[in-house]
Amino acid sequence: MPELAEVEFYRRRWHEVAAGRRITVVQTHDHKKTYRSAPAAPLRNALTGARLLDSATAAKQMLFRFSGGAWLGVHLGMSGELTVHPVNYIQGKHDHLVLRTSRHTLVFSDPRMFGKLEFARGPDAPAWWTRIAPALLSTEFTADTVAAFLRRRAKAPIKAVLLMQERFPGIGNWMADEILWRAALHPRRAAGSLTPAETRVLRRECRQVARQALRAIAGQGGPLPPDLNVNIPNTWLFNHRWTDGGLCPRTHVPLIREEIGGRTTCWSPGRQRLKS
DNA sequence: CCAATTGTTATTTA
DNA sequence: ATAAATAACAATTG
Numbered sequence: 001m002p003e004l005a006e007v008e009f010y011r012r013r014w015h016e017v018a019a020g021r022r023i024t025v026v027q028t029h030d031h032k033k034t035y036r037s038a039p040a041a042p043l044r045n046a047l048t049g050a051r052l053l054d055s056a057t058a059a060k061q062m063l064f065r066f067s068g069g070a071w072l073g074v075h076l077g078m079s080g081e082l083t084v085h086p087v088n089y090i091q092g093k094h095d096h097l098v099l100r101t102s103r104h105t106l107v108f109s110d111p112r113m114f115g116k117l118e119f120a121r122g123p124d125a126p127a128w129w130t131r132i133a134p135a136l137l138s139t140e141f142t143a144d145t146v147a148a149f150l151r152r153r154a155k156a157p158i159k160a161v162l163l164m165q166e167r168f169p170g171i172g173n174w175m176a177d178e179i180l181w182r183a184a185l186h187p188r189r190a191a192g193s194l195t196p197a198e199t200r201v202l203r204r205e206c207r208q209v210a211r212q213a214l215r216a217i218a219g220q221g222g223p224l225p226p227d228l229n230v231n232i233p234n235t236w237l238f239n240h241r242w243t244d245g246g247l248c249p250r251t252h253v254p255l256i257r258e259e260i261g262g263r264t265t266c267w268s269p270g271r272q273r274l275k276s
Numbered sequence: 277c278c279a280a281t282t283g284t285t286a287t288t289t290a
Numbered sequence: 291a292t293a294a295a296t297a298a299c300a301a302t303t304g
Contacts, residue, residue: 078283112300114283173282
């Protein structure tokens, strides 16, 4: 489920109730898959009694900083979620990490276990965090770097290229489709076939979708929305892409769904043509 | 039983 | 050697 804006929504959900608070109890389900890069025991020891000081998101990753130089990384994978419950919450089957404060229970759940937890100690943020590619909304996400990347991936369909985190951090399946739809680019277009003008439009829509999604989904600049997706306008492709018989909100032509680059892809034949 | 799922990575193919 | 395609991971739902 989670892409850049959903990840920010979940981070805020934990942060708003727990920032500045002490973790009194830590519970884990020590599943190898979830804890594949960080054993659960040291994580439990370090977080018990620690205070949540700060948190941040980058791409699809979250980093929570605790007192005592403890860093907790979360990647939600396909089905991960961060939730907040009352103090009497009982750990469920798919709850891999449960953090209790005097007022709330924070839960990381992930039935499919494509997600993972990271843990590090030290004065500085861990290396995996600082290695994440520059954000879509940063000044380093330039037209030139995008154009150079498309040249290197010239033969791959543009849809597959947008999913590459090394250049498009935080973009997932729905964001990629939304961006291509707005840019009026067919998802099967070879990345190397885009004209300079099309490349500039693509970059602009990457930033626009990131900005608008953060505002609509994570409530950036305002209160946290009660749920994901409640504020997404029907003018976006998003609200039509999974409904059978869905229509393009701009051309009112039936949308198409096909597998491209290994993922189900939705586009509007009214707007997005293969040959331009 | 079959197919589907908003992600990533290892392996195979070209 | 590099890039692109494919399989695999696990659980649940329709």
